[in-house]
Amino acid sequence: ATACSGGGREKTEESDTGGGNAAGSSGYTIAFITHETPGDTFWDKVKNGANQAAKDTGVTLKYSNDPEAPKQAVLIQNAVDSKVSGIATTLVTPDALAGAVKAATDAKIPVVGFNSGINDYQRLGALMYFGSDETLAGTEAGKKLAEQGAKHPLCVIQQTGSVALEARCAGVKSSVPGTENIQVNGADDAAVTSTLQAKLAQDKSIDSIVTLGAPQALDAIKARQQAGSQAKLVTFDLNEQAATEIKSGNILFSIDQQPYVQGYMAVTSLYLNLKNGNDIGGGKAVLTGPSFVDSANIDKILPFTKNNTR
Amino acid sequence: MTQTVAPAPSSHSADRVRPALASRLMARPEIGALVAAIIIFIFFLVLAPSFRSAESFFTVLYQSSVIGIVAVGVGLLMIGGEFDLSSGVIVYTAGLFTSMFCWYYGVNLWIGAILSLAFCLLLGFINGYLVMKTGIPSFLITLGTFFVLQGANLGVTKLVTGTVSTPDISNIDGFDSLGKIFASSFKIGSVTIWTSVLWWILFVALAAWTLQRTRVGNWIFAVGGNPDSARAVGVPVVRTKIGLFMVVSFLGWFVGMHQLFRFNTLQAGGGVGNEFLYIIAAVVGGTLLTGGFGNAIGVAIGAFIFGMTSLGIIYAGWDPNWFKAFLGVMLLLAVLVNLYVKRMSTRRKVG
Amino acid sequence: MTQTVAPAPSSHSADRVRPALASRLMARPEIGALVAAIIIFIFFLVLAPSFRSAESFFTVLYQSSVIGIVAVGVGLLMIGGEFDLSSGVIVYTAGLFTSMFCWYYGVNLWIGAILSLAFCLLLGFINGYLVMKTGIPSFLITLGTFFVLQGANLGVTKLVTGTVSTPDISNIDGFDSLGKIFASSFKIGSVTIWTSVLWWILFVALAAWTLQRTRVGNWIFAVGGNPDSARAVGVPVVRTKIGLFMVVSFLGWFVGMHQLFRFNTLQAGGGVGNEFLYIIAAVVGGTLLTGGFGNAIGVAIGAFIFGMTSLGIIYAGWDPNWFKAFLGVMLLLAVLVNLYVKRMSTRRKVG
Amino acid sequence: MTDTLADHADKGLHKGEPLVEMEGVGKSYGAIRALRGINLRVNAGEVTCVLGDNGAGKSTLIKIISGLHPHNEGSLRVDGKEVNFASPREALSHGIATVYQDLAVVGLMEVWRNFFLGSELTAGRYPLAGLKVKQMREIADTELRKMGIVVKDINQPIGTLSGGQRQCVAIARAVYFGARVLILDEPTAALGVKQSGVVLKYVAAARDAGLGVVFITHNPHHAYMVGDHFVILKLGATALDKTRKEVGLDELTQQMAGGDELAELSHELKR
Amino acid sequence: MTDTLADHADKGLHKGEPLVEMEGVGKSYGAIRALRGINLRVNAGEVTCVLGDNGAGKSTLIKIISGLHPHNEGSLRVDGKEVNFASPREALSHGIATVYQDLAVVGLMEVWRNFFLGSELTAGRYPLAGLKVKQMREIADTELRKMGIVVKDINQPIGTLSGGQRQCVAIARAVYFGARVLILDEPTAALGVKQSGVVLKYVAAARDAGLGVVFITHNPHHAYMVGDHFVILKLGATALDKTRKEVGLDELTQQMAGGDELAELSHELKR
Numbered sequence A: 001a002t003a004c005s006g007g008g009r010e011k012t013e014e015s016d017t018g019g020g021n022a023a024g025s026s027g028y029t030i031a032f033i034t035h036e037t038p039g040d041t042f043w044d045k046v047k048n049g050a051n052q053a054a055k056d057t058g059v060t061l062k063y064s065n066d067p068e069a070p071k072q073a074v075l076i077q078n079a080v081d082s083k084v085s086g087i088a089t090t091l092v093t094p095d096a097l098a099g100a101v102k103a104a105t106d107a108k109i110p111v112v113g114f115n116s117g118i119n120d121y122q123r124l125g126a127l128m129y130f131g132s133d134e135t136l137a138g139t140e141a142g143k144k145l146a147e148q149g150a151k152h153p154l155c156v157i158q159q160t161g162s163v164a165l166e167a168r169c170a171g172v173k174s175s176v177p178g179t180e181n182i183q184v185n186g187a188d189d190a191a192v193t194s195t196l197q198a199k200l201a202q203d204k205s206i207d208s209i210v211t212l213g214a215p216q217a218l219d220a221i222k223a224r225q226q227a228g229s230q231a232k233l234v235t236f237d238l239n240e241q242a243a244t245e246i247k248s249g250n251i252l253f254s255i256d257q258q259p260y261v262q263g264y265m266a267v268t269s270l271y272l273n274l275k276n277g278n279d280i281g282g283g284k285a286v287l288t289g290p291s292f293v294d295s296a297n298i299d300k301i302l303p304f305t306k307n308n309t310r
Numbered sequence B, C: 001m002t003q004t005v006a007p008a009p010s011s012h013s014a015d016r017v018r019p020a021l022a023s024r025l026m027a028r029p030e031i032g033a034l035v036a037a038i039i040i041f042i043f044f045l046v047l048a049p050s051f052r053s054a055e056s057f058f059t060v061l062y063q064s065s066v067i068g069i070v071a072v073g074v075g076l077l078m079i080g081g082e083f084d085l086s087s088g089v090i091v092y093t094a095g096l097f098t099s100m101f102c103w104y105y106g107v108n109l110w111i112g113a114i115l116s117l118a119f120c121l122l123l124g125f126i127n128g129y130l131v132m133k134t135g136i137p138s139f140l141i142t143l144g145t146f147f148v149l150q151g152a153n154l155g156v157t158k159l160v161t162g163t164v165s166t167p168d169i170s171n172i173d174g175f176d177s178l179g180k181i182f183a184s185s186f187k188i189g190s191v192t193i194w195t196s197v198l199w200w201i202l203f204v205a206l207a208a209w210t211l212q213r214t215r216v217g218n219w220i221f222a223v224g225g226n227p228d229s230a231r232a233v234g235v236p237v238v239r240t241k242i243g244l245f246m247v248v249s250f251l252g253w254f255v256g257m258h259q260l261f262r263f264n265t266l267q268a269g270g271g272v273g274n275e276f277l278y279i280i281a282a283v284v285g286g287t288l289l290t291g292g293f294g295n296a297i298g299v300a301i302g303a304f305i306f307g308m309t310s311l312g313i314i315y316a317g318w319d320p321n322w323f324k325a326f327l328g329v330m331l332l333l334a335v336l337v338n339l340y341v342k343r344m345s346t347r348r349k350v351g
Numbered sequence D, E: 001m002t003d004t005l006a007d008h009a010d011k012g013l014h015k016g017e018p019l020v021e022m023e024g025v026g027k028s029y030g031a032i033r034a035l036r037g038i039n040l041r042v043n044a045g046e047v048t049c050v051l052g053d054n055g056a057g058k059s060t061l062i063k064i065i066s067g068l069h070p071h072n073e074g075s076l077r078v079d080g081k082e083v084n085f086a087s088p089r090e091a092l093s094h095g096i097a098t099v100y101q102d103l104a105v106v107g108l109m110e111v112w113r114n115f116f117l118g119s120e121l122t123a124g125r126y127p128l129a130g131l132k133v134k135q136m137r138e139i140a141d142t143e144l145r146k147m148g149i150v151v152k153d154i155n156q157p158i159g160t161l162s163g164g165q166r167q168c169v170a171i172a173r174a175v176y177f178g179a180r181v182l183i184l185d186e187p188t189a190a191l192g193v194k195q196s197g198v199v200l201k202y203v204a205a206a207r208d209a210g211l212g213v214v215f216i217t218h219n220p221h222h223a224y225m226v227g228d229h230f231v232i233l234k235l236g237a238t239a240l241d242k243t244r245k246e247v248g249l250d251e252l253t254q255q256m257a258g259g260d261e262l263a264e265l266s267h268e269l270k271r
């Protein structure tokens, strides 16, 4: 009887997210370096995009990550030592990475920035940039919230001291001055839920919640319900469950910066540059977001979240 | 040959003060934590208006229970003289295992939960076995398993589901019955009470009883206080310690089930860092870091102090950037009060 | 009264084997770590082609030095029987202090660096003082300061700069001269050598000499091995231990300066978790977790093992989701090899 | 005290029957060879005294019998069957109870818990069976009183007792649980004259109850008061092995101390 | 051995001059009152013996003199000046060296390092001055040989020595560093007859070199061989305080043991 239990994996569909089976056929090796804290769903999608691009272009991809700037710099140095063909890296702390990027450009290795560092990538010597601007995304989200009449949003930071997350909240605050930040322990759903629950109980004037990651949005739904709060919920990023919640109206909208595209384009552009000398963006950054996912377009996007590509 | 040695004179006792009941109570390990808890409680009652409701109290209790259940096991283990740094991630290993196993093979969640239990017990056994057989400090061995589990949680989840979080399992058979056990709540008036709080109380009571009133409890104190002496008088040191590691992984599994059935989905990277909260709860509750001394009720109070502090700061509406700093100060204060009360109640130097 | 007690017969020694030089070497704490390091080195040489260049080797050395400098201090402290969990964040506290102080008041960086040094030494002193005066385990005290510093790093940075990272200081006076000291590099052929590697070697040599050949070194072993006995024979236990805490915070400050002058800017949330890397390096290098045994060269090898493993995995191009798992396995293997070599070389049970 | 011993002694013991036999036993700690070629018999109803200089290997010898360290050479037989104890627990289950010279008690635990450690009284056999706390306290208190030790509070941590008091707890425990063989490693070293007398009486009583006793001491007078059989170790090997009939107190003292030296000492220090 | 003592003894000592004086000293551990109303004089060139049952407070008494625990009541004078030692280091700097009954050595450290711990020989006064390792090894080895203890390797961790060997290291150390006052807490307890003799000779030699000696023992015979002054403690208070002239060995033994009891014991155990 157990064999026919419902709700499990749909066996007919073979999920195809692993990348790089054609690896090496073009002969290029690309180092792909991020400031991911391991296990983040957002970065998982960036990685999926990069893998898919590597597969499509026949490039060997070397992924590495470290949330601390000095260690990320060592990772870039690492790639230079390994004499890779190209480097794609996030530039969340541009000043700290400048030296390492320079080492790469000195070694004639093309560097592409993505995800963060829109204002600095050119100064550092990166050729192209794919990503959104965190502050801009926050500002846009704030504007949309303000349209809904939000006066006192709560911005939920799930990783203490993260420059990118702080920038998002700062963006929201620039549109809605009443914005308040809160730090939660993103590694523990129960802790996130009770912390938010406590906050909602403490300050009844909170009229909206901005979570900066999809898993925290799901926790926020539980907290809101427990605290009996009516606050509106919006989130950055998407996953399948969050998309479902948008469809059912529990989440108002998601600010999507299309992580899959960031990963995909960073690798593809390097490939094109190496192979063909191409330059994408006409000397300007290519923006992958913010794009808004709400009840209007969720039906179209929901299937893609199931593939873990949005 | 008969009883030739006369019992020593009982006038003797004139020199030694018979401790009053009060002072005996005061010598218990948890008394300092209790005083600290009361002070912190009053502190937040005064400073945080929204802390003053029954709802808030039960939210604090819930938060404490999620930490406290594993902390009880960690406390026992520490009394037994060992650490388990893998106790934070094992919670998520348990949940991920159940969730992905049942989703992938499409089987009833009961099967997954039971297999996951067996797996966790095995992990606890391996931890204990390695510590005892190699003689390497548990701190290191479990740091190793901590890394391994953390990596495996991510790697396997990615491999099985293609993402780094598990699929929603709420439609798989067995979800409702397991949810009742691990993650249900009921209301009394406006107050929501989670069963995890009740389970916590149960586990604490069980651990307290075991420590004080059973043979195994005696052994736990002995293997923590002086393993060589314990072995010399015939205490099965290896079995006791391995058992303690398994208790921790059992309780980790239990909280893992709670997380899974409350949130339906889990992130593969979760649980990291919680091992220290368990240790903090245990030590704030009067457990000796070097083993051999402590008590389950103290550990529970320690978990409560942690829950109260971490949410109290929120209830008080303080600047979240300083959250960690507040937590640190509270921790130091709790420990100091703990110490002060202990000093007041007993000047005995125990060694 | 003259010499009446005859010296015991020296035929005696027939019963006892005089250990050969080789076996004496083998009894040293770091020998296991050395063997483990060589094995891991060969392992990566074989499996990771891009590991096989001098450039890579010096990148590994660089990475090891950044961990290794603080780890030397942590190792000494652990030999002295204490922990310092605030050693990871103090690195950033030092850097943030210097950077923001000079930026805010517009003063020369030398002033900031010196004030920051004084501040760090004060923090080390406070850690040590609290540990010694309250008798609370250092694990807890420094966990408290860890939280406090972590919170303060964030809170103060946010307050001063409005963001969570510091402004670029490369235009402030004194940057160049300080940069020369703390964060310069030179080239030999195609290989970049960072001065931090040289500093690391210097600090290790100094620590090794101190431990083995000075009075203070003797005291460090004694206060870690048995503080009561040490005190009883007149070792200044309190001063020795406080001094060790200050050594750790000095080295933390040093690395903080390196980070600052190499990267010009710092994230306020950095350093968290590194305290464990230091402890791991120390323990992998043969330092006894309970104090009283260990050696500075071992700690350096431990740091090198860590640097090699963490970068080797990347040079080998393995799936980073499994990174932590590899690290865990490597750690366990290194510790096991360490143990095995020690067992082989000496069957003495020391206690 | 005879009541204690008689109550707990194995009823099937016959005087003179060999309980523990060692043949050619040796033991090395790494490069250090602490014992070699030791032959020893412990008979029921007899006291075997082991004497020797510091570092001669006496403690090592009894650690082998009590299962704390396995031997490297030779054979150890208990009740005629060859054994190789993996743990002290196994030795205890053969009714062999030991007072160790250095590792005796768990400092942080209460006196009565130390007394019963490893042999707790429980209401049943299952692991979570309740302890009979009250009874254990009473027994511990009674047994200690019999040795003339009145602790202020049987619930106080044993670490707060004086050195001699701790030693007494260890002895009382071994006597209480030693059903067949009682091993005492320098039990009287930390004790005053009175308490030493009590311990010697216990040794005699144990012998009379039919137990085999191994008694390690530096004091040949103490040894001669109760011993049936004397073994002197020197640098890990047997230097003398005689029965009471074969050796007198004077010879024993002389062998232990280099005899003349002692007389000389008394003379030298005379004032 | 006299060479050692004479070399290190303070040259300014005059026999009979009071070095340590206690007046009405008392000490409580929390609720436990371990000592009260103790008056004690330690004179240069004399041996003060402290005797008493287990738990009588002997160790507590000497821990006060050696600076390990401060006293709660009364006054302690050293060289006529009132002191309240905050640490054993201060006592050491007054030339007071102690052999402790329970805390003696750091198990993991080498024998020679233990010997010199706290009083290392260095090439200079500054903290990073190099140790004179070779010299320290030689001295430690020589001093131990004088006590008849030959350790295999002066570099081996002291934890691997036997109980008695460790005790000898502690005694040798105290003798070597005791410049004015030497305090010995049951030094002969773990020792064989021969080594005990050596220790007694050291005590006598120290006395002859003009040091003040406090000698704690359970053995009235040992005490009477060297003592000038006898104090018996009972339950933390002085039960007897007499000079050698005022008390005989028999009275001392009787006071210690309840005399008759001992005779009875001998009789009882006679076989």
Ligand SMILES: Nc1ncnc2c1ncn2[C@@H]1O[C@H](COP(=O)(O)OP(=O)(O)OP(=O)(O)O)[C@@H](O)[C@H]1O
Binding pocket: B348, B349, B350, D159, D160, D161, D162, D163, D164, D165, D190, E029, E032, E033, E034, E052, E053, E054, E055, E056, E057, E058, E059, E060, E061, E101
């Ligand atoms: N740290 C302590 N805490 C509490 N009580 C203590 C402590 N140290 C000693 N005592 C108590 O003080 C009393 C005297 O102890 P002390 O060690 O001085 O006795 P002693 O005369 O040296 O005995 P012994 O001959 O057995 O060594 C004992 O009752 C003991 O239990």
Ligand SMILES: Nc1ncnc2c1ncn2[C@@H]1O[C@H](COP(=O)(O)OP(=O)(O)OP(=O)(O)O)[C@@H](O)[C@H]1O
Binding pocket: C348, C349, C350, D029, D032, D033, D034, D052, D053, D054, D055, D056, D057, D058, D059, D060, D061, D101, E159, E160, E161, E162, E163, E164, E165, E190
């Ligand atoms: N764990 C150990 N490791 C290495 N050597 C040891 C160990 N235990 C004992 N030894 C050595 O073995 C020898 C015998 O020691 P043992 O403790 O048996 O002597 P003992 O006769 O009991 O002496 P004592 O009368 O001083 O107690 C000594 O030389 C000692 O240094």
Ligand SMILES: [Mg+2]
Binding pocket: D058, D059, D060, D101, D185, E162, E163, E164
């Ligand atoms: Mg012995």
Ligand SMILES: [Mg+2]
Binding pocket: D162, D163, D164, E058, E059, E060, E101, E185
């Ligand atoms: Mg004593």
